[in-house]
Amino acid sequence: MVTIADVARHAGVAPSTVSYVLTGRRSISSATKARVEASVRALGYHPHAGARSLASNRANVLALVLPVREGMNMPVLMQFVVAVANAARRHEHDVLLVTADQGAAGLRRVAGSAQVDGLLVMDVEMHDERVPVLRELDRPSVLIGFPADAAGLTCVDLDFAEAGARCVDHLADLGHASVALVGAPRAVYQRDTGFAHRTMAGFSAAAMRRGVASTTLPTEPDHESVRVAITGLLDRHPAVTGLVVHNEAALPSVVEVLRTLGRKVPDDVAVVAICPDDLAERMTPPLTSVAVPAEQLGHHAVALLMAKLDRTPTPPLTLLPPRLTERASTAR
DNA sequence: GGGATTTAAGGCAGTGAAAG
DNA sequence: CTTTCACTGCCTTAAATCCC
Secondary structure, eight states: OOOHHHHHHHHTSOHHHHHHHHHOOSOOOHHHHHHHHHHHHHHTOOOOHHHHHHHHSOOOEEEEEOOOOTTOOHHHHHHHHHHHHHHHHHTTOEEEEEOSSOHHHHHHHHHHTTOOSEEEEOSOBTTOTHHHHHHHOSSOEEEESOOSOOTTOOEEEEOHHHHHHHHHHHHHHTTOOEEEEEESOHHHHHTTBHHHHHHHHHHHHHHHHHTOEEEEEEOOSSHHHHHHHHHHHHHHOTTOOEEEEOOGGGHHHHHHHHHHTTOOTTTTOEEEEEEOHHHHHHSSSOOEEEEOOHHHHHHHHHHHHHHHHTTOOOOSEEEEOOOEEOOGGGOO
């Protein structure tokens, strides 16, 4: 294995000089720097990660804590994972994906063993058992999502309450007087997951405010469940002419079921989705949607965590404002 | 004097030898 | 057999030194 000593010998300098060239923490003459860099390339040197973290007390690894649970939509989660990994890489960090460990034990393990410098935590519940642990840990953390009590934490999220409200406002503006929220699977609400809870609250409050009749139904994503749910909904509430769908996996089935029921979109039923833009654009017809900006959220979360690692003060809660894009599913 | 470079210490976990 | 202790690994960093 090529070590920093080999590079130093090859370049005719001290090991510490190589280190300073590599980290850029001290000024090095351009001639020396060029020689060292040439030696690094010539020998194919890569710093030994273990030794580096031993000496610097930095692992250059971030934990992405993402318990994979019932009712989660993998394609959307992957957008977050990719965004986080790419952003971390731009800050010279790698990502340790923590999925298997349930709750607090997993946090303690990766933080306590100095495997990671900081933690990004996803799928945050309103009363999340991991939150008190995060406050205790000696490693900084950023939550994508936020619990009921976010005191002392750094959180970033889409403003899902406002997202739910924007959907209702859009439908109300178009003259719809009765709307329904086709929500996440029941298990997601039972866990009291923050984003699902807030979307529903924002949806209901806006409907009340606008004097629009509203109903909500948690929905399992498989086609048959969607068929039963939508059919039942339109039977019980024949006046419903607007659907807000906050369930990416169910989205194709919702559109398909409406078609088989002979309900034209948007003429008979208007549909607004809360989902990533690419998904809304791919549907037939393309759906009006409030974007779930996975890329942006992931980047933002990493930037906040980097700031905390540098001991730069960070805002406790960053809520991205929802952006609604009109497409064919709600045309006037 | 001041920028460039080197020296030396030390970070943590594990290993093997010596001492008990 | 258990305990102790020096030492290794690879790197970073504060302090010391070099040299124009």
